[in-house]
Amino acid sequence: xxxxxxxxxxxxxxxxxxxxxxxxxxxxxxxxxxxxxxxxxxxxxxxxxxxxxxxxxxxxxxxxxxxxxxxxxxxxxxxxxxxxxxxxxxxxxxxxxxxxxxxxxxxxxxxxxxxxxxxxxxxxxxxxxxxxxxxxxxxxxxxxxxxxxxxxxxxxxxxxxxxxxxxxxxxxxxxxxxxxxxxxxxxxxxxxxxxxxxxxxxxxxxxxxxxxxxxxxxxxxxxxxxxxxxxxxxxxxxxxxxxxxxxxxxxxxxxxxxxxxxxxxxxxxxxxxxxxxxxxxxxxxxxxxxxxxxxxxxxxxxxxxxxxxxxxxxxxxxxxxxx
Amino acid sequence: xxxxxxxxxxxxxxxxxxxxxxxxxxxxxxxxxxxxxxxxxxxxxxxxxxxxxxxxxxxxxxxxxxxxxxxxxxxxxxxxxxxxxxxxxxxxxxxxxxxxxxxxxxxxxxxxxxxxxxxxxxxxxxxxxxxxxxxxxxxxxxxxxxxxxxxxxxxxxxxxxxxxxxxxxxxxxxxxxxxxxxxxxxxxxxxxxxxxxxxxxxxxxxxxxxxxxxxxxxxxxxxxxxxxxxxxxxxxxxxxxxxxxxxxxxxxxxxxxxxxxxxxxxxxxxx
Numbered sequence: 001x002x003x004x005x006x007x008x009x010x011x012x013x014x015x016x017x018x019x020x021x022x023x024x025x026x027x028x029x030x031x032x033x034x035x036x037x038x039x040x041x042x043x044x045x046x047x048x049x050x051x052x053x054x055x056x057x058x059x060x061x062x063x064x065x066x067x068x069x070x071x072x073x074x075x076x077x078x079x080x081x082x083x084x085x086x087x088x089x090x091x092x093x094x095x096x097x098x099x100x101x102x103x104x105x106x107x108x109x110x111x112x113x114x115x116x117x118x119x120x121x122x123x124x125x126x127x128x129x130x131x132x133x134x135x136x137x138x139x140x141x142x143x144x145x146x147x148x149x150x151x152x153x154x155x156x157x158x159x160x161x162x163x164x165x166x167x168x169x170x171x172x173x174x175x176x177x178x179x180x181x182x183x184x185x186x187x188x189x190x191x192x193x194x195x196x197x198x199x200x201x202x203x204x205x206x207x208x209x210x211x212x213x214x215x216x217x218x219x220x221x222x223x224x225x226x227x228x229x230x231x232x233x234x235x236x237x238x239x240x241x242x243x244x245x246x247x248x249x250x251x252x253x254x255x256x257x258x259x260x261x262x263x264x265x266x267x268x269x270x271x272x273x274x275x276x277x278x279x280x281x282x283x284x285x286x287x288x289x290x291x292x293x294x295x296x297x298x299x300x301x302x303x304x305x306x307x308x309x310x311x312x313x314x315x316x317x318x319x320x321x322x323x
Numbered sequence: 324x325x326x327x328x329x330x331x332x333x334x335x336x337x338x339x340x341x342x343x344x345x346x347x348x349x350x351x352x353x354x355x356x357x358x359x360x361x362x363x364x365x366x367x368x369x370x371x372x373x374x375x376x377x378x379x380x381x382x383x384x385x386x387x388x389x390x391x392x393x394x395x396x397x398x399x400x401x402x403x404x405x406x407x408x409x410x411x412x413x414x415x416x417x418x419x420x421x422x423x424x425x426x427x428x429x430x431x432x433x434x435x436x437x438x439x440x441x442x443x444x445x446x447x448x449x450x451x452x453x454x455x456x457x458x459x460x461x462x463x464x465x466x467x468x469x470x471x472x473x474x475x476x477x478x479x480x481x482x483x484x485x486x487x488x489x490x491x492x493x494x495x496x497x498x499x500x501x502x503x504x505x506x507x508x509x510x511x512x513x514x515x516x517x518x519x520x521x522x523x524x525x526x527x528x529x530x531x532x533x534x535x536x537x538x539x540x541x542x543x544x545x546x547x548x549x550x551x552x553x554x555x556x557x558x559x560x561x562x563x564x565x566x567x568x569x570x571x572x573x574x575x576x577x578x579x580x581x582x583x584x585x586x587x588x589x590x591x592x593x594x
Contacts, residue, residue: 018592057447057591076587077326080450091445095343107335108449136346152445162448 006069008033008160008192013063014053023049024216026063031160031209034190036182038207040197040307045213047196048088051162054194055083068159081109084153088165090145092137098124098148099133105152116155123151127181143174150181160192161185167202175202182206204303212310220310228301231309234260234272237279240295241268241286249291256282268294328458332451336459340433341467350428354471358421361414362479369409370486373402381405406487411495414479415504422472422513427537429464430520434590435533444594447587457585461521461578468513476505503563511570518577525585528593 009031016024024046031037039047052058054067056076065072072079092101099120106116124130127147137145146166153161166182167175179202186193186206197203203210210227212219220227239245245253245264253262253271258278262271273279279296286293301309344350381404385393396404396412437443446456480496487495497505520537527533 052591055448057444057587059588077450077452080448083448085445085448087444087448089441089444091442093339093343093442094440095346096339100339100342104335104339105445105449107338108332108451110329110331110450149445 006033007031009037009054009065009067009194011050011054011063011065014050014060014065015062016049016053016058016060022216024053024060027213027216027218028063029211029218029221031192031194033159033192034186035208036186036193036195036206038195038197038203038210038303039213040200040203040210040303041213042198044215045198046216047198047213048164049216050213051085051164051194051196055080055085055162081156082158083160083162084156084158085162086146086149086153086164086166088168090142090149092140092145092148092152094138095136097134097136098129098140101137101148102152102155106155109156111156119155120151123155124148127151141174142169143171143177146170146174146178150178154185157189158191160194162194162196164196165199166195166197167199175199179205200302200304200307207303210303210306212307214311214314219314220306224303224306225300227306227310231306231313232301234274235276236299236301237271237273237282238265238295238297238299239268239271239282239286239293240297242292242294243267245269252285252289253282256285258282326452326454329451329455332449333455333459333462336446336451336456337463337466340429340460340463344429344432344467350432354425354428354467357424358471358475358478361417361421362475363482366410366414366479366483367486369406370483370490373406373487373490376402376405381408384408402490406483406490407495410483410487411498411501415501418472418476418479418504419509419512421475422468422509423516425471426464426468426513426516427520427534429467430461430517431524431527431530431533431537433460433464433521434524435527436524436530438527438590438594439529443590447591447594453586454582456587457521457582460524461517461581464517464521465510465513468517469510472509472513473505476501499560500563503560503567507567508563508570511567511574514574515570515577518574518581522577522581522584525581525590526593 007030009029011027011029014024014027015022027046027050029037039050041047049058053060054065054072056072056079059073067079068082070078092098096104099117102120102123103113103116106119107113111119121130121133124133127150129144129147129151132140132144137148140148150166153163163182167178170178182193182195182202183206185191193206195203195206204224207224209221209223211221239253241249244266245268250262250264250269253259253269256278258274259282260272260274262269264270271282273282276298279298283293283296380401385396385404385408396408399407434443437446451459476497483496484491484494520533523537524530524533527536
């Protein structure tokens with residue numbers, strides 16, 4: 001199925017307060033087709049409020065947004081017809097069977113009984129729940145509930161998938177399964193996936209870009225590598241030399257062209273270079289000096305590194321302002 | 324611009340609610356026990372009593388009733404008087420408890436129950452308009468309330484006529500007043516209860532909270548309804564029809580107000 005090639009989500013200064021509490025303040029970002037956008041932040045950061053605003057469940061009290069070209073505050077139903085949502089609590093009715101939970105969603109989405117039943121079967125098959133299709137959800141584990149809920153969110157093949165804490169409450173095995181599933185969802189037909197989470201590991205594996213929220217404020221938005229480039233200069237490289245580099249070798253490394261810094265480690269040295277292209281030059285220089293090189297591994301900052309750098313920088317700025 | 328009513332979505336939400344209710348013993352049991360007591364055990368006991376006793380004197384009681392009510396009963400043979408008085412007149416007001424109770428119990432669960440079970444957010448993220456969602460929840464409580472009431476009345480009529488047959492030798496239920504009560508007043512009472520309770524349920528966080536909040540409104544309503552019903556059955560058909568009409572108007576005003584005020588934004592605030 002072909003999807004739009006245009007920007008799927010544009011948030012422009014979105015704000016929302018609950019009484020005196022400002023849940024979201026001036027949020028602006030965008031998402032592209034086929035992209036996994038990670039919305040990161042601790043509990044209370046405004047992630048769920050963001051999803052609710054973008055899906056027309058809440059109305060903003062400032063700013064605006066376009067989702068698939070539609071303003072969710074004006075025509076929420078039109079947006080919701082093309083989006084799927086996995087809420088933090090899978091939100092299945094315990095008194096219905098897995099199959100019934102999916103069918104009723106299909107019927108509300110305008111499918112006839114046959115289509116809804118067929119789609120429900122297909123989704124349960126896809127997420128490995130077909131054996132439990134006729135059992136009431138009451139006895140399901142959290143992982144099984146998430147699988148059924150994921151099937152429900154994808155029942156109508158949505159253009160945008162909002163996943164709100166998709167792995168919360170899951171054991172490590174179920175977490176890995178769900179992450180693997182999510183990884184395939186964005187690749188399918190250019191679907192946009194908005195992944196709200198405070199688990200940085202899963203976001204790091206999946207996200208193309210990240211938006212960092214804290215107490216309703218957007219602290220950073222962009223690709224992790226770009227954000228890292230703004231925070232840190234150079235690229236860290238771990239050199240495995242079989243033993244710790246001595247002082248002379250560290251000095252030689254630090255003085256090499258394109259190397260910004262060097263320090264010894266237990267198995268060799270850790271250097272920071274201007275660019276990836278410097279790595280083979282450093283390795284060549286070492287081997288010409290008959291220093292054995294067992295490995296040279298670039299260590300770009302992870303999404304987790306970027307997240308904590310952004311959050312710490314924000315906290316430091318806040319502290320400086322209040323001082 | 325008013326969006327077209329999405330009957331498909333409304334039916335789907337109603338089906339979900341009715342299926343869930345059917346499977347919930349905590350909801351089904353009281354919904355069955357109260358009608359069973361009022362419409363089967365009580366009239367059966369009166370019927371058997373009338374058959375067993377040979378010398379029953381209800382003159383004192385009839386003397387306290389308005390003349391135009393007591394007169395037709397006095398004209399009946401003595402053994403028929405007890406059955407007609409109790410099953411034909413005195414039980415009728417109690418009948419209104421059933422639609423009111425069922426609608427209130429189900430309406431309390433409509434939104435507050437969804438919040439309690441953490442299923443409401445999934446529903447809010449589906450493409451059903453606020454108005455249609457409100458209507459679906461309303462009808463999901465109204466339809467069972469009316470069905471239980473009508474089914475209860477059919478049982479009542481069968482039990483009463485069967486057990487009282489050796490005394491009465493004829494079918495005496497339903498009367499015209501009972502007909503008005505069942506088809507006109509009872510659904511109005513259910514709708515009135517719903518008009519209040521669905522709004523209360525939308526504000527409350529749990530079914531228990533909804534029941535507690537609603538109790539302050541619903542209990543006085545029960546007494547008012549019973550008072551009116553007593554008058555209805557003991558006075559005349561036009562009065563019964565009029566009181567039913569007033570109840571319907573109140574219910575429609577409440578429901579329309581509820582639709583206007585209801586929004587998923589408000590519901591989401593309390594999730």
